[in-house]
Amino acid sequence: MRRQVTIVVYHHIAEQEDPLTSKLGVVTRPDVFEKHIKHFARHFDMVSGSDLVSGTLPRKPLLITFDDAYRSVLDTASTILKTANAPSLFFVNPATLLGSSLPVDNILSLAAEVLGMQQVIALLNINEAGLTSVRRLIGNVVPKWTQAQLAHAKQQLCAAMGTDELELRRTSKLFLGVSDIKTFAGLGIEVGNHSMSHPFFRSLSANELETEIVQSRELLEKLSGQTVQCLSIPYGNALDATEGALRAARHSHKAIFLVHAKSNRFKPAADIFYRISLGNAAPEELPLKLRIMPVIRSVRDWLW
Known part of the structure; x- marks a missing residue:
């Protein structure tokens, strides 16, 4: 039976900002992240990306995801997740992984x-x-x-x-290398596709979408040894879920992720899922952010 799933997204788990991230609002402190995970363990049933794709979910499913290629997920977040026996889904850009580019x-x-x-x-x-x-x-x-x-x-x-x-x-120490992704499976981290180089899809040609979506997935499977079933659209905006992007994605992926912090009770298609970015939200704010505000946003957008 398909159940409504709550999906959260993080990026970089670190004590301090780095000049490469300081203007982006992507950092979550490790102590805050650990409190979030403890909250999830108490109030939800944490699931994997494969669980989500299968459609067979527990009563209160929650999926933890990460975007981009920050090695803090491996160095810091994975230890916290392992303590809580929590699976996760890490969406990676192979061009960053290979060292050939930066977003x-x-x-x-x-x-x-x-x-x-x-x-x-x-x-x-x-x-x-x-x-x-x-x-x-x-x-x-x-x-x-x-x-x-x-x-x-x-x-x-x-x-x-x-x-x-x-x-x-x-010279940056922020990002994963090729050898790192091979360790994910042993840590309960599934690999997802976050495009080859992290562009906005809305301005890409059909050939560029093929590279960013299809070829990126094939490369990630080769590098990780995992089956890649899920795509996180860079920036998480529905405007980038264009007809061409969805067509390319659906040839090779079973689930497509946006952000928008809306309820998956009102998601626009069976294979599209909304996520909630929590950042450094205080633990006492989590019930509001996870349960109430997503429904309010969905109803507001439906009315508009």
């Missing part, structure tokens, strides 16, 4: 730290009012860029900082 988000965060937000905007020749933060820039401008424009922007920013993308990836 534009991380480069923008570093550039804002090193150069300042105004110089970043000037360098990228952006003429749009109200861009006072990296997160606004990512939400309002980056989705419009083609792959070529994205690559050029990263090159410009790195040059202004006196470095390049490969050097940043090589």
Whole structure:
């Protein structure tokens, strides 16, 4: 019997910010993460991605997921999860894993730290009012860029900082390497597909979607030795669940994940699932964030 499932998403589990993440709002402190896991263990039945895909779920299912390729999931989160006997699903970008690229988000965060937000905007020749933060820039401008424009922007920013993308990836300690992903299965971590290089899908061609979705999955299976059944759409926005993206995804995946923090009681298709980003939410806020607000958002959007 299919049951309504609660799905949470995290990114980087760390005590302190890094210049590559400080402007992104993706860090959850380990002590907070541990409190969240203890709350889940008390109030939910924690399940795996395979459990979700099978459709046979316990009474109060909750799935823990991670996005991107931060090695803190392996170094820090996995120990906390193992103590609670909690499975998880880790959506990874193989281009970051292989060391061939970094998501534009991380480069923008570093550039804002090193150069300042105004110089970043000037360098990228952006003429749009109200861009006072990296997160606004990512939400309002980056989705419009083609792959070529994205690559050029990263090159410009790195040059202004006196470095390049490969050097940043090589010297950073934030991200997983190829050998790390092979250890996931022994830790109860399933591998999911988060696209090859973490772009917004809405601006991609059919060939680019093939690379980002289908070829990415094939590469992750080869690198991890696991069967990859699930896709997390980068940035988690329904606008990127385009007809072309869904068509490419459904050829090779059994579940597709967004964010939006809405209730899966009202999800738009059987294979699409909403997730809730908890960040550093206090434990006493979790009942509201996990049970009440998702329903309110879903009803509000339905009424609108």
